[in-house]
Amino acid sequence: MKLSARNKLQGTVARVDHGAVMSTVVVRLGDGQEIVSAITKESAEELGLTQGDTVQAIIKSTEVIIGKD
Amino acid sequence: MKLSARNKLQGTVARVDHGAVMSTVVVRLGDGQEIVSAITKESAEELGLTQGDTVQAIIKSTEVIIGKD
Amino acid sequence: MKLSARNKLQGTVARVDHGAVMSTVVVRLGDGQEIVSAITKESAEELGLTQGDTVQAIIKSTEVIIGKD
Amino acid sequence: MKLSARNKLQGTVARVDHGAVMSTVVVRLGDGQEIVSAITKESAEELGLTQGDTVQAIIKSTEVIIGKD
Amino acid sequence: MKLSARNKLQGTVARVDHGAVMSTVVVRLGDGQEIVSAITKESAEELGLTQGDTVQAIIKSTEVIIGKD
Amino acid sequence: MKLSARNKLQGTVARVDHGAVMSTVVVRLGDGQEIVSAITKESAEELGLTQGDTVQAIIKSTEVIIGKD
Numbered sequence: 410m411k412l413s414a415r416n417k418l419q420g421t422v423a424r425v426d427h428g429a430v431m432s433t434v435v436v437r438l439g440d441g442q443e444i445v446s447a448i449t450k451e452s453a454e455e456l457g458l459t460q461g462d463t464v465q466a467i468i469k470s471t472e473v474i475i476g477k478d
Numbered sequence: 479m480k481l482s483a484r485n486k487l488q489g490t491v492a493r494v495d496h497g498a499v500m501s502t503v504v505v506r507l508g509d510g511q512e513i514v515s516a517i518t519k520e521s522a523e524e525l526g527l528t529q530g531d532t533v534q535a536i537i538k539s540t541e542v543i544i545g546k547d
Numbered sequence: 548m549k550l551s552a553r554n555k556l557q558g559t560v561a562r563v564d565h566g567a568v569m570s571t572v573v574v575r576l577g578d579g580q581e582i583v584s585a586i587t588k589e590s591a592e593e594l595g596l597t598q599g600d601t602v603q604a605i606i607k608s609t610e611v612i613i614g615k616d
Numbered sequence: 617m618k619l620s621a622r623n624k625l626q627g628t629v630a631r632v633d634h635g636a637v638m639s640t641v642v643v644r645l646g647d648g649q650e651i652v653s654a655i656t657k658e659s660a661e662e663l664g665l666t667q668g669d670t671v672q673a674i675i676k677s678t679e680v681i682i683g684k685d
Numbered sequence: 686m687k688l689s690a691r692n693k694l695q696g697t698v699a700r701v702d703h704g705a706v707m708s709t710v711v712v713r714l715g716d717g718q719e720i721v722s723a724i725t726k727e728s729a730e731e732l733g734l735t736q737g738d739t740v741q742a743i744i745k746s747t748e749v750i751i752g753k754d
Numbered sequence: 755m756k757l758s759a760r761n762k763l764q765g766t767v768a769r770v771d772h773g774a775v776m777s778t779v780v781v782r783l784g785d786g787q788e789i790v791s792a793i794t795k796e797s798a799e800e801l802g803l804t805q806g807d808t809v810q811a812i813i814k815s816t817e818v819i820i821g822k823d
């Protein structure tokens with residue numbers, strides 16, 4: 410399936426933390442930068458996310474803020 | 479100012495396209511991957527975004543979807 | 548690819564309208580209800596969206612507001 | 617009150633799960649498809665959401681990603 | 686209808702600008718601060734938004750970033 | 755750093771509640787209205803948010819829904 414979301418960043422799962430209904434997933438990119446994702450715990454479990462997994466961080470372009478010094 | 483947004487990815491502006499009220503900005507990361515941002519044209523102009531600018535792509539963790547093969 | 552996004556609603560493209568940098572896509576669901584999506588024109592063109600296409604409307608659960616009378 | 621949000625999908629609450637500060641609400645649409653919403657627990661309690669409630673799942677068009685096979 | 690969205694800020698429409706598919710609406714709050722909203726042009730027209738209108742700026746709590754000096 | 759996000763509302767932290775992975779922050783504006791933000795607990799702790807702190811509630815214009823009676 411092709412997605413309209415412009416941003417599909419390849420990376421590796423560095424850490425997963427579970428709360429009661431939400432979980433956070435840390436994805437490490439090729440240049441060492443990290444992306445944190447907050448998803449439902451149900452999603453995290455369904456995907457069976459574990460450290461070292463190759464994943465994509467998918468972000469709609471309307472969600473990206475630009476900061477400039 | 480420190481931001482609660484977990485994701486502040488450093489990159490370089492590769493391209494800016496303007497519509498009537500919205501603009502798209504392409505940011506190239508260190509590993510060659512690109513992030514597209516859709517912001518208001520007013521914002522793009524106020525920041526004076528031009529090709530080659532060093533910028534940050536700021537994304538709230540609740541906006542990041544994880545995809546896994 | 549499996550997505551963490553909880554919501555993947557099946558439907559049919561009922562209409563696509565293009566602006567300069569943004570496009571709107573209307574997706575009709577099985578019960579006759581419609582979902583409108585605003586995506587970049589570049590995305591709409593890359594997916595080659597046309598009336599009658601079978602598509603999925605993908606929505607992160609953190610983006611859904613509940614209204615109750 | 618009329619809302620600018622394009623998407624107001626009618627459905628029935630199928631399940632509510634509470635965490636410490638966040639809750640998830642599952643809404644069943646007329647065609648059997650389900651929409652999951654992650655809202656603050658405070659909101660879920662204020663609306664008094666219970667199984668069987670008729671609700672609307674409200675989604676801004678800029679939050680909807682299109683997927684196509 | 687009651688909404689799960691925590692944030693319903695009362696204000697007055699200060700300006701509306703239309704593009705091809707998107708419009709921006711500026712809402713002035715009681716303390717003089719302004720909120721800009723980017724909605725589909727179709728929504729802006731359906732609500733018949735004009736300068737001076739009393740409106741609510743509705744924002745899901747998961748969309749709000751906190752900045753601190 | 756200048757941000758593309760149109761909305762940077764000044765206010766004071768009225769309350770912070772922590773869950774396992776998510777926290778909610780209530781910000782009081784100058785006109786008495788309040789904005790609730792749901793952020794990761796990690797972010798809330800890193801910013802060291804406490805009652806009385808002067809903060810900004812930063813919101814992308816694409817996230818703001820307009821309601822009109």
